[in-house]
Amino acid sequence: MRQGHQSWVFPSKPVIAASAAIGGPFEAKGPLAEDFDTLHGDLMMGQDSWEKAERVLLEEACDKAIAKANLTKEQIHFMLAGDLMNQTISANFSARTLAIPFLGIFGACSTSMEGLALAAQLVDSGAADYVLAATSSHNAAAEKQYRYPTEYGGQKPPTAQWTVTGAGAAVVAKEGSGPRIQAATIGKIVDMGLSDPFNMGGAMAPAALATLETHFRDLQLPHDHYDLVVTGDLGKVGHSILSELLPNHNVHIPLDRYVDCGMLIYGDNPQVWSGGSGCGCCATVTYGHLLGKMKAGKIKRMLVVATGALLSPISYQQGESIPCIAHAVAIEA
Amino acid sequence: MRQGHQSWVFPSKPVIAASAAIGGPFEAKGPLAEDFDTLHGDLMMGQDSWEKAERVLLEEACDKAIAKANLTKEQIHFMLAGDLMNQTISANFSARTLAIPFLGIFGACSTSMEGLALAAQLVDSGAADYVLAATSSHNAAAEKQYRYPTEYGGQKPPTAQWTVTGAGAAVVAKEGSGPRIQAATIGKIVDMGLSDPFNMGGAMAPAALATLETHFRDLQLPHDHYDLVVTGDLGKVGHSILSELLPNHNVHIPLDRYVDCGMLIYGDNPQVWSGGSGCGCCATVTYGHLLGKMKAGKIKRMLVVATGALLSPISYQQGESIPCIAHAVAIEA
Numbered sequence: 001m002r003q004g005h006q007s008w009v010f011p012s013k014p015v016i017a018a019s020a021a022i023g024g025p026f027e028a029k030g031p032l033a034e035d036f037d038t039l040h041g042d043l044m045m046g047q048d049s050w051e052k053a054e055r056v057l058l059e060e061a062c063d064k065a066i067a068k069a070n071l072t073k074e075q076i077h078f079m080l081a082g083d084l085m086n087q088t089i090s091a092n093f094s095a096r097t098l099a100i101p102f103l104g105i106f107g108a109c110s111t112s113m114e115g116l117a118l119a120a121q122l123v124d125s126g127a128a129d130y131v132l133a134a135t136s137s138h139n140a141a142a143e144k145q146y147r148y149p150t151e152y153g154g155q156k157p158p159t160a161q162w163t164v165t166g167a168g169a170a171v172v173a174k175e176g177s178g179p180r181i182q183a184a185t186i187g188k189i190v191d192m193g194l195s196d197p198f199n200m201g202g203a204m205a206p207a208a209l210a211t212l213e214t215h216f217r218d219l220q221l222p223h224d225h226y227d228l229v230v231t232g233d234l235g236k237v238g239h240s241i242l243s244e245l246l247p248n249h250n251v252h253i254p255l256d257r258y259v260d261c262g263m264l265i266y267g268d269n270p271q272v273w274s275g276g277s278g279c280g281c282c283a284t285v286t287y288g289h290l291l292g293k294m295k296a297g298k299i300k301r302m303l304v305v306a307t308g309a310l311l312s313p314i315s316y317q318q319g320e321s322i323p324c325i326a327h328a329v330a331i332e333a
Numbered sequence: 334m335r336q337g338h339q340s341w342v343f344p345s346k347p348v349i350a351a352s353a354a355i356g357g358p359f360e361a362k363g364p365l366a367e368d369f370d371t372l373h374g375d376l377m378m379g380q381d382s383w384e385k386a387e388r389v390l391l392e393e394a395c396d397k398a399i400a401k402a403n404l405t406k407e408q409i410h411f412m413l414a415g416d417l418m419n420q421t422i423s424a425n426f427s428a429r430t431l432a433i434p435f436l437g438i439f440g441a442c443s444t445s446m447e448g449l450a451l452a453a454q455l456v457d458s459g460a461a462d463y464v465l466a467a468t469s470s471h472n473a474a475a476e477k478q479y480r481y482p483t484e485y486g487g488q489k490p491p492t493a494q495w496t497v498t499g500a501g502a503a504v505v506a507k508e509g510s511g512p513r514i515q516a517a518t519i520g521k522i523v524d525m526g527l528s529d530p531f532n533m534g535g536a537m538a539p540a541a542l543a544t545l546e547t548h549f550r551d552l553q554l555p556h557d558h559y560d561l562v563v564t565g566d567l568g569k570v571g572h573s574i575l576s577e578l579l580p581n582h583n584v585h586i587p588l589d590r591y592v593d594c595g596m597l598i599y600g601d602n603p604q605v606w607s608g609g610s611g612c613g614c615c616a617t618v619t620y621g622h623l624l625g626k627m628k629a630g631k632i633k634r635m636l637v638v639a640t641g642a643l644l645s646p647i648s649y650q651q652g653e654s655i656p657c658i659a660h661a662v663a664i665e666a
Contacts, residue, residue: 092643125458310425
């Protein structure tokens with residue numbers, strides 16, 4: 001049910017019946033390693049291309065989430081998935097393997113919460129009993145497509161981010177036990193004129209701000225309503241910008257309750273510059289680490305704000321700035 | 334509300350309050366020219382790149398549809414859009430211009446009906462009062478991205494299709510007058526192992542069959558329920574294949590009531606080989622020509638089955654076959 005201009009509240013509070021997170025070898029060395037269901041030791045995942053390797057991650061995340069929910073794929077009514085690859089091939093080919101009715105989505109790194117919001121909406125409205133929301137990214141596949149050949153070894157500035165090799169999936173259900181989805185806010189594009197693809201966090205921070213402002217206004221909630229507000233993958237640079245923007249715009253989220261998935265996934269590792277990014281970042285951290293903390297009773301209410309930089313190499317080469325977006329989903333234990 | 338495994342019926346019958354179709358110079362020479370709201374004489378649309386030109390088409394289609402519905406863009410709750418460009422930049426940048434809360438979707442040439450189905454679902458469930466569903470394609474931008482440089486003048490086989498330069502948009506509303514959306518069926522991926530990107534119609538025909546079979550079964554409708562069954566863009570080749578497949582699979586749609594958007598848009602022009610294709614094909618033919626015929630009382634009930642070939646140049650180069658999908662939307666006068 002719509003509330004305000006761009007938010008939904010879900011009176012039935014759809015359940016996240018299960019979720020799964022799959023990671024690669026670099027993620028296995030990070031501080032959240034224990035929160036992954038499976039960690040691959042090989043960046044190729046036994047495939048002959050990075051693109052096919054990404055597909056393995058996504059299929060494994062979907063299979064795992066469905067199995068953990070004690071369901072079969074035949075019981076899932078719809079699958080919502082997308083990824084960073086051109087024409088979202090990771091999602092398309094995974095949907096072929098899973099043979100679940102498929103709605104392709106694209107929101108770059110905001111895809112995870114776009115999918116979870118729509119999944120909750122479909123379940124809450126009776127359009128489905130079980131919906132799978134999933135997304136993935138692969139460091140080498142993304143580098144190859146968006147930036148330089150990895151063999152070239154191009155230097156990057158400290159504002160750059162490291163694309164996560166990982167996939168996350170969640171099964172949203174009408175009934176059952178598990179964390180419940182209360183509400184969602186769908187973002188508008190925010191573009192402050194930044195055009196540096198090596199500073200996505202800086203470009204995306206204002207989109208996260210806009211969605212947070214709207215979320216609290218639409219739902220008429222106090223700014224300290226959530227135990228935890230999590231942004232998708234702003235990294236250290238974007239986290240620091242948003243931490244300044246919030247009080248300046250009178251959004252008084254207690255800053256000790258604000259974290260970013262791009263900072264959590266690799267901790268203080270300087271090799272990742274500003275932090276993690278990619279569709280798999282917010283998805284694995286939320287569906288692995290954060291929902292794990294929620295189940296352990298350490299978080300009661302959280303708002304996950306997945307941010308996306310909706311550029312392409314072509315739009316960048318043609319001198320365009322970066323259109324950014326953020327979608328927020330409120331989850332309660 | 335869900336009916337069967339993968340269909341929705343919409344008890345409130347959301348209204349297509351208005352729709353718009355914008356085309357390019359080649360479409361202006363076709364038999365459906367009069368059904369477009371605007372036809373551009375220049376393939377560049379006054380821009381300095383084909384990608385930017387496509388954006389003009391999409392923005393014009395959205396603006397026109399909103400204006401024809403006597404609404405302002407501030408009244409539209411959500412925009413669902415996607416296109417063929419990498420990272421769906423036409424949709425992203427149009428959503429930036431329009432500043433409407435944005436849900437990015439991708440279904441290749443099935444995007445039009447994926448968007449219309451989700452728009453109807455959001456309106457029917459009370460998640461929105463007005464939703465904009467839109468998509469676009471541009472012949473030269475698509476050729477450049479998917480195939481050869483146009484300057485190269487590569488020869489094509491007679492099974493190839495011509496990407497439509499055009500955009501279509503529809504405003505779906507809770508109330509008002511206009512054609513009404515009764516139901517929708519969300520497709521599964523069908524992949525029969527075809528891998529020739531110059532024979533999309535052949536690859537996609539089985540996906541259209543699967544969705545048609547499911548639609549009639551889920552909704553328990555007789556096969557002659559619709560005045561007109563329209564496929565997205567199978568072209569002559571795919572149309573002929575599906576016309577054979579249907580009776581063989583005991584789907585007895587009267588074949589004189591079955592047409593294809595890819596055949597309608599350019600008529601018998603041999604320059605387009607098997608027919609039109611691209612996100613803009615089904616969108617402009619449905620939102621321009623077919624809804625026009627419905628308003629003129631010539632069609633009462635139609636089922637639009639938009640087909641999509643969910644490949645990418647990379648998946649093709651890596652030897653993959655083409656995963657195909659079809660989404661169906663039932664519209665009644």
